[in-house]
Amino acid sequence: MPASKLYLAVIGVGGVGAAFLSQLAHLPASLRPTLIFVSRSSKQLYTPSYDAVSASDLNSSTSKLLSIPDLTSYLSSAPGKAILVDNTSNQDVANAYPSFLRKGISVVTPNKKAFSSNLQLWTDIFDAVESSDGQALIYHESSVGAGLPVISTLKDLVATGDQVTRIEGVFSGTMSFLFNSFAPADGSGKGKWSEIVAQAKEAGYTEPDPRDDLNGMDVARKLTILARLAGLKVQGPESFPVQSLIPKELESAKSSDEFMQRLPEFDGEMEAYKDEAAKAGKVVRYVGSVDVGAGKVKVGLETVDQGTPIASLRGSDNLICFYTKRYGANPLVIQGAGAGGEVTAMGVTADLIKAVERLR
Ligand SMILES: NC(=O)C1=CN([C@@H]2O[C@H](COP(=O)(O)OP(=O)(O)OC[C@H]3O[C@@H](n4cnc5c(N)ncnc54)[C@H](OP(=O)(O)O)[C@@H]3O)[C@@H](O)[C@H]2O)C=CC1
Ligand SMILES: N[C@@H](CC=O)C(=O)O
Ligand code: NA
Numbered sequence: 363m364p365a366s367k368l369y370l371a372v373i374g375v376g377g378v379g380a381a382f383l384s385q386l387a388h389l390p391a392s393l394r395p396t397l398i399f400v401s402r403s404s405k406q407l408y409t410p411s412y413d414a415v416s417a418s419d420l421n422s423s424t425s426k427l428l429s430i431p432d433l434t435s436y437l438s439s440a441p442g443k444a445i446l447v448d449n450t451s452n453q454d455v456a457n458a459y460p461s462f463l464r465k466g467i468s469v470v471t472p473n474k475k476a477f478s479s480n481l482q483l484w485t486d487i488f489d490a491v492e493s494s495d496g497q498a499l500i501y502h503e504s505s506v507g508a509g510l511p512v513i514s515t516l517k518d519l520v521a522t523g524d525q526v527t528r529i530e531g532v533f534s535g536t537m538s539f540l541f542n543s544f545a546p547a548d549g550s551g552k553g554k555w556s557e558i559v560a561q562a563k564e565a566g567y568t569e570p571d572p573r574d575d576l577n578g579m580d581v582a583r584k585l586t587i588l589a590r591l592a593g594l595k596v597q598g599p600e601s602f603p604v605q606s607l608i609p610k611e612l613e614s615a616k617s618s619d620e621f622m623q624r625l626p627e628f629d630g631e632m633e634a635y636k637d638e639a640a641k642a643g644k645v646v647r648y649v650g651s652v653d654v655g656a657g658k659v660k661v662g663l664e665t666v667d668q669g670t671p672i673a674s675l676r677g678s679d680n681l682i683c684f685y686t687k688r689y690g691a692n693p694l695v696i697q698g699a700g701a702g703g704e705v706t707a708m709g710v711t712a713d714l715i716k717a718v719e720r721l722r
């Protein structure tokens with residue numbers, strides 16, 4: 363069946379969404395579903411008769427705004443199977459995945475919220491997929507490690523009967539970029555912490571609100587997802603220790619803009635961490651781990667020896683080590699850019715291709 367019999371809805375056209383739409387445009391027609399709905403926070407574009415739409419017309423659209431239940435009905439009544447790509451970090455959209463899936467609408471997303479919030483939402487999502495008999499699929503590779511094959515690798519390890527004992531490494535492109543720039547292993551770090559945070563935001567590495575990276579929650583969400591896939595019933599990202607890098611005085615900042623404006627006042631705090639590690643001949647890095655056997659997850663700063671793989675990372679690289687029974691003492695290691703619009707969209711587009719190949 364040609365992919366044109368499949369229909370596509372895209373929510374979110376920011377850094378990842380725009381890169382996804384551009385990658386979509388370059389797919390062969392046989393893998394490209396018909397785009398019938400595209401939206402951003404205040405605009406939607408679709409036609410009641412399911413005509414193909416062009417994302418470039420979104421900003422001038424006068425389409426009536428559909429609520430999430432209306433969108434679910436719209437997509438489930440399409441004259442072919444529909445796939446929804448959620449490129450937002452919105453919790454309400456994430457909460458609706460079970461209802462989309464129960465109506466036979468497949469979901470592809472880099473949004474971590476659905477897989478790392480309460481355990482019931484996770485159960486509802488995978489129950490809906492299970493009971494759809496292959497008609498409704500879910501793919502979320504870019505929810506951990508952006509386009510790096512982290513979710514697929516972990517699923518393959520588990521599905522083939524390996525026993526994952528520990529997962530550890532650097533799981534945030536933003537944190538990696540911040541520490542690799544601020545405190546590189548060769549000691550050449552230039553720039554103030556707050557300036558480098560602004561650069562990470564500008565490069566599209568941060569969450570829509572960079573406080574979601576700096577408070578450790580983004581890494582905690584990723585570890586929640588990996589821990590659950592490895593078999594742990596983790597209740598959520600607040601159920602284990604997470605070190606926040608938000609200065610106490612800025613916890614009450616009313617907006618992301620206010621936070622960014624006031625951050626320079628606290629550059630000294632991060633300098634102190636850096637200097638203390640340097641005195642011991644080490645560098646400071648933001649790391650996380652899941653000890654599957656002990657059922658423990660933790661996220662925070664650690665001082666690591668110079669010359670180690672974690673200390674030597676560059677740019678926004680993630681480094682994810684899977685320790686398993688089969689792999690023994692030498693872990694299966696995945697490394698590469700862990701944030702940025704294009705690499706994240708690559709994971710989303712590759713997931714879309716998988717969904718199309720299974721549904722057509
Ligand atoms: N950036 C990265 O490196 C990575 C991002 N991700 C995930 O990808 C997702 C997108 O990130 P990113 O593109 O950087 O974020 P952006 O802030 O650049 O884009 C978010 C988009 O979502 C839209 N949006 C937000 N809420 C809604 C809503 N309720 N309905 C419709 N549209 C909405 C925004 O609309 P508007 O344009 O009107 O503001 C915007 O277009 C997030 O979940 C993030 O965690 C995952 C891995 C890496
Ligand atoms: N903000 C996140 C984006 C990818 O998940 C990060 O920096 O890793
Ligand atoms: Na990934």
